[in-house]
Amino acid sequence: xxxxxxxxxxxxxxxxxxxxxxxxxxxxxxxxxxxxxxxxxxxxxxxxxxxxxxxxxxxxxxxxxxxxxxxxxxxxxxxxxxxxxxxxxxxxxxxxxxxxxxxxxxxxxxxxxxxxxxxxxxxxxxxxxxxxxxxxxxxxxxxxxxxxxxxxxxxxxxxxxxxxxxxxxxxxxxxxxxxxxxxxxxxxxxxxxxxxxxxxxxxxxxxxxxxxxxxxxxxxxxxxxxxxxxxxxxxxxxxxxxxxxxxxxxxxxxxxxxxxxxxxxxxxxxxxxxxxxxxxxxxxxxxxxxxxxxxxxxxxxxxxxxxxxxxxxxxxxxxxxxxxxxxxxxxxxxxxxxxxxxxxxxxxxxxxxxxxxxxxxxxxxxxxxxxxxxxxxxxxxxxxxxxxxxxxxxxxxxxxxxxxxxxxxxxxxxxxxxxxxxxxxxxxxxxxxxxxxxxxxxxxxxxxxxxxxxxxxxxxxxxxxxxxxxxxxxxxxxxxxxxxxxxxxxxxxxxxxxxxx
Ligand SMILES: [Zn+2]
Numbered sequence: 001x002x003x004x005x006x007x008x009x010x011x012x013x014x015x016x017x018x019x020x021x022x023x024x025x026x027x028x029x030x031x032x033x034x035x036x037x038x039x040x041x042x043x044x045x046x047x048x049x050x051x052x053x054x055x056x057x058x059x060x061x062x063x064x065x066x067x068x069x070x071x072x073x074x075x076x077x078x079x080x081x082x083x084x085x086x087x088x089x090x091x092x093x094x095x096x097x098x099x100x101x102x103x104x105x106x107x108x109x110x111x112x113x114x115x116x117x118x119x120x121x122x123x124x125x126x127x128x129x130x131x132x133x134x135x136x137x138x139x140x141x142x143x144x145x146x147x148x149x150x151x152x153x154x155x156x157x158x159x160x161x162x163x164x165x166x167x168x169x170x171x172x173x174x175x176x177x178x179x180x181x182x183x184x185x186x187x188x189x190x191x192x193x194x195x196x197x198x199x200x201x202x203x204x205x206x207x208x209x210x211x212x213x214x215x216x217x218x219x220x221x222x223x224x225x226x227x228x229x230x231x232x233x234x235x236x237x238x239x240x241x242x243x244x245x246x247x248x249x250x251x252x253x254x255x256x257x258x259x260x261x262x263x264x265x266x267x268x269x270x271x272x273x274x275x276x277x278x279x280x281x282x283x284x285x286x287x288x289x290x291x292x293x294x295x296x297x298x299x300x301x302x303x304x305x306x307x308x309x310x311x312x313x314x315x316x317x318x319x320x321x322x323x324x325x326x327x328x329x330x331x332x333x334x335x336x337x338x339x340x341x342x343x344x345x346x347x348x349x350x351x352x353x354x355x356x357x358x359x360x361x362x363x364x365x366x367x368x369x370x371x372x373x374x375x376x377x378x379x380x381x382x383x384x385x386x387x388x389x390x391x392x393x394x395x396x397x398x399x400x401x402x403x404x405x406x407x408x409x410x411x412x413x414x415x416x417x418x419x420x421x422x423x424x425x426x427x428x429x430x431x432x433x434x435x436x437x438x439x440x441x442x443x444x445x446x447x448x449x450x451x452x453x454x455x456x457x458x459x460x461x462x463x464x465x466x467x468x469x470x471x472x473x474x475x476x477x478x479x480x481x482x483x484x485x486x487x488x489x490x491x492x493x494x495x496x497x498x499x500x501x
Pocket of ligand 1: 136158
């Protein structure tokens, strides 16, 4: 290519639990438009080689906290604006499609493939599309068809998120510069659906399964390789694990995809929870009996970063019912968190040091517990958080409960210290989270996964999936040996015929 290629960036990223009653609205995506999209990519900063390698155009990119499904009208609004912005751009050589891959929209299956189909209708068949995803996203045959290059994270927790996005962009630039025909795409669906809490790449068997990705990618003729665990808390036919490899050598691509799929399938029985697991009361008993401080407990069923509403009061209600934390000098427990706009307003009005009686939670998700009432002292108040907007801490006995105006994940030590809390000095820290994000992992002297109810219940089989493909491990104990041979997906410029398997 004689002059610099013209490349656009677009995408919508979230993961949606169809078992959560919450809804993710258009505003929740904090959409970036035009230049903002390009400027927010660190690897496209002024002076970076990738920045100079192309003429960049941002269309629209949005990223929402995981949550419930997106209402159809909200999706239509975002998709319409995204495609309208693409239509205004000069003819494109490439598109970087920046998605998560587990968004659900009410009344629509396989949303990311739908979005890319709409994008193709505007930009045409010619541009090369490179897609980057979360490894908890789903790759349907249709999505694999619409894109030309595709990859996902190789680490969970996702410490390689930026590196993955940069790789997807670099692959796109290199492909455009090569002048080669579209890459071969080998796709292998794997009939396994597991929660992320059983597939952390910090531990075996996922560590070894994922170590193979870089190995096969290094082979001649292979451009990129990836394994998707898939998303366990949505109920669509596409939800399952997938291995996919792209490259210039047809045989090498097929061989690599089959090896990755076979490795994942062979490990299926060995995926186990990343920490000891118990009920919440069992977890509290173990924490109280332990000398490890702080003892961190994941209240996993309502994890907002997996798609839980984050608004359940069940965990805090159970905690406050325990007699061990009733007096001020009992072992300190920090609980993060329950949303409650009215409770936060009351606490802010009363001020730090005041005693308040407030009610929070269960505005969206009341299947397992109603709102929780706390009578306690306002310990701290903080304004200005991107997600929570306003946060308050109310102390009840030795429990420091964080209440928020809007839901917020608590992943960093400063999320606590900003609220005048000292998680390292606490006896117990309970967080609505699954596997611990790195800072909490480092902070925890010991850790347990509480298998609590909610929209992202870790006990998948009791959730009641009805539309996933069967047989599926672990839903069907003996589904027989699946066909893990590589399926070549036609180039995006060719029709996709044959059966959707
Ligand atoms: Zn993920």
